[in-house]
């Protein structure tokens with residue numbers, strides 16, 4: 001088998017069914033398109049129907065479902081409706097910042113709800129429907145592996161995701177499946193653009209200065225691309241990745 005044949009075989013997901021939460025933008029949208037291109041039947045979820053439709057229109061084989069990941073009943077109904085799945089990617093998330101002493105309890109709960117409870121519900125319901133050889137993936141963050149200032153609630157939630165993945169991997173180790181966390185560094189998506197806007201509003205820095213701050217945190221001096229996160233997810237879903245389990249994989253140019 002030539003190297004290019006090997007690559008295309010490794011990425012072939014024909015006949016596989018995937019669910020990706022937060023698939024209407026950023027990393028989730030990039031994953032949806034790549035997984036559909038690899039032949040998977042993909043369902044993307046999120047709260048904004050128009051954003052989901054705009055992604056689905058770009059490739060055959062992408063379905064949409066308007067579901068809030070923090071709504072337990074809706075998540076249960078989603079997975080019951082979809083039925084058996086091969087790949088579940090808990091990607092939906094949001095990042096709000098505030099100095100610790102000014103973090104309201106509402107903000108704390110909002111960050112834990114979407115970033116941690118949303119992943120819990122996605123993985124729990126996904127696991128119930130998972131076929132043999134299945135893959136569960138949570139998009140955590142380098143914020144799940146180290147602390148960053150002014151995002152205590154987000155960091156706590158993402159550390160929680162890494163712990164949840166490690167626990168579930170231990171619990172399901174003898175089953176024919178894997179569960180892993182992806183930990184991107186600062187990545188070029190609408191979430192990062194919102195963080196830049198927030199810094200501009202709160203500190204008076206220019207957008208260029210705020211962006212440069214995020215770029216310089218990455219040892220490569222540039223933002224991670226959604227495609228780099230997607231490539232790691234595709235690799236985890238390949239046929240020879242069954243021994244990679246319970247890992248928190250840093251995609252950060254070596255920051256962590």
Ligand code: NAP
Pocket residue numbers: 021022023024025026027028045046047048049051067068069070091092093094095114139140141142183184185186187188189190191192
């Ligand atoms: P993004 O474009 O803002 O994507 C986040 C997605 O999550 C959106 O499509 C959003 O769709 C969905 N979402 C948010 N709250 C939701 C809810 N309650 N229910 C359902 N869907 C919800 O940003 P992104 O950077 O691609 O983020 C994807 C993941 O990567 C997140 O978990 C984020 O924490 C993680 N991450 C990002 C970076 C970065 O620097 N960008 C770095 C490390 C990790 P709706 O608004 O339509 O619901």
